[in-house]
Ligand SMILES: Cc1cc2nc3c(=O)[nH]c(=O)nc-3n(C[C@H](O)[C@H](O)[C@H](O)COP(=O)(O)OP(=O)(O)OC[C@H]3O[C@@H](n4cnc5c(N)ncnc54)[C@H](O)[C@@H]3O)c2cc1C
Ligand code: SF4
């Protein structure tokens with residue numbers, strides 16, 4: 001029997017500072033995963049954290065310093081080693097969203113798993129009818145993947161917004177759902193949403209008003225996770241375990257609990 | 259078959275010398291050496307789950323980035339398990355079937371049951387379909403002067419081989435068949451108003467979840483011996499604690515006590531059914547026995563019926 005708690009040591013190939021307190025690590029490991037899944041990242045002696053895979057098909061993670069493990073992880077850079085197990089969770093329902101225009105709405109670090117899907121999109125552009133990315137950050141310095149935006153804009157629309165602008169910011173100000181209100185929803189669209197739950201709710205509401213069925217909205221939920229295996233018992237929403245059955249859910253299946 | 263009490267005692271005294279022999283000693287299941295230490299007339303306050311799912315268990319030890327895993331498996335007997343406890347192990351076996359630590363222990367463990375003939379205070383196994391369970395290697399039913407014994411599996415046959423010549427034909431099969439015919443109530447309904455009334459009394463002490471034979475929740479912690487050396491352990495945890503669902507940033511998903519009590523009750527009666535096809539509550543009543551605030555999970559189901567065999 002494979003030990004699902006065993007941690008594999010993996011070398012960091014590259015590390016990129018995305019924003020103050022946010023970093024992306026490229027890991028030296030081939031892993032069989034699909035966009036929307038996550039890994040448990042370990043620093044022995046500090047503990048483990050659930051982190052979304054933020055790339056495809058290479059293995060990258062993007063994380064924000066938020067406590068014990070992520071603070072310690074922030075000390076690690078190119079050449080250092082970290083512990084890993086996974087992948088965990090159900091990927092985005094790629095078959096269901098194939099052929100559609102995918103609308104990706106994200107807030108803060110919630111863009112991490114969305115970026116994995118975007119990279120998948122770029123490799124499989126022909127199997128979708130289009131994509132639009134909506135990304136909201138607290139302020140301009142918190143916009144992630146800045147040096148990739150230009151490349152992305154060649155293939156799909158990118159809409160950015162910040163909660164608080166500074167003197168250099170000329171773009172949108174306000175929450176993501178506000179941006180969406182002005183957006184003309186293409187026919188045959190599906191949404192993938194990841195961010196704080198308040199943002200998920202308002203995005204879902206806005207899309208609903210625009211006529212998108214709730215079963216076409218895929219939302220990613222965050223819970224406290226210790227095992228990733230449906231065992232430690234803390235990530236459940238009623239009988240569903242976010243680590244096993246999620247973290248990606250159809251909004252129509254889960255909205256009454258968010 | 260029938261075995262006299264003295265013969266059973268002789269068997270236990272000899273078997274317990276060779277293997278880890280756990281049995282009820284009053285409040286808990288403990289390792290015993292002699293039959294005299296065993297108490298077969300009371301219900302234990304603590305369940306037997308700790309033998310296979312210890313309160314604290316090493317997942318691996320580490321030094322720098324090197325890890326070392328050791329799983330424990332010793333020949334073990336758990337003796338004197340009541341039907342609810344057998345049913346609880348049936349649930350735990352399904353729950354932990356892909357867990358190497360649990361299954362390694364479990365593979366070498368023999369379950370010896372002890373049939374109840376009436377309920378103890380606070381038991382409601384008649385509602386949870388666990389007044390009888392066939393999930394045993396061997397089963398004892400007390401009778402005048404001794405026990406009816408059903409030795410069912412190969413493992414149990416091997417264990418009881420030395421006692422075989424001490425067993426006699428006969429024994430009260432009829433009692434067992436009468437017990438089996440006590441069917442559980444079906445279609446239990448959860449009364450949410452009763453749960454609401456618990457919220458003002460409960461003080462989240464977690465006694466209920468720690469004595470429960472089917473509570474499986476745990477936390478994972480790293481413990482350091484030196485700066486670069488230590489172990490990763492899993493320790494029992496409880497959904498009754500606020501921090502159980504706290505995420506980075508401080509948000510707590512089940513902040514209100516009512517949410518946490520709801521979690522426990524629905525976990526036992528409803529979520530488990532949806533995930534495993536059966537309730538995880540086995541009606542042992544231990545959470546009621548132990549609660550300082552007399553919170554009684556059974557009242558949630560609220561249809562008391564007497565049970566006699
Ligand atoms: C499926 C999933 C994907 C995630 N993806 C990302 C990502 O791509 N990037 C990112 O920056 N963050 C992500 N997170 C959140 C990340 O797991 C937490 O921010 C991180 O675990 C905080 O842990 P820490 O050890 O640094 O802090 P700690 O000091 O351990 O914890 C601070 C507080 O957070 C709680 N906590 C512990 N573990 C988690 C957890 N797994 N989730 C939430 N709270 C927790 C603790 O109980 C404590 O109250 C994800 C979470 C989930 C469930
Ligand atoms: S034992 Fe009673 S008071 Fe303690 S957490 Fe359980 S229900 Fe609440």
Ligand code: SF4
Pocket residue numbers: 466469470471472473526538539540541542543544545546555
């Ligand atoms: S919930 Fe209470 S009655 Fe049910 S199995 Fe657990 S301790 Fe026993």
Ligand code: SF4
Pocket residue numbers: 233467470472473474475495496497498521522523525526
């Ligand atoms: S969620 Fe609560 S009631 Fe359910 S197994 Fe865990 S501790 Fe027990």
Ligand code: FES
Pocket residue numbers: 224225226227228229230231232233234235236241242243244
């Ligand atoms: S993370 Fe442990 S049950 Fe989901």
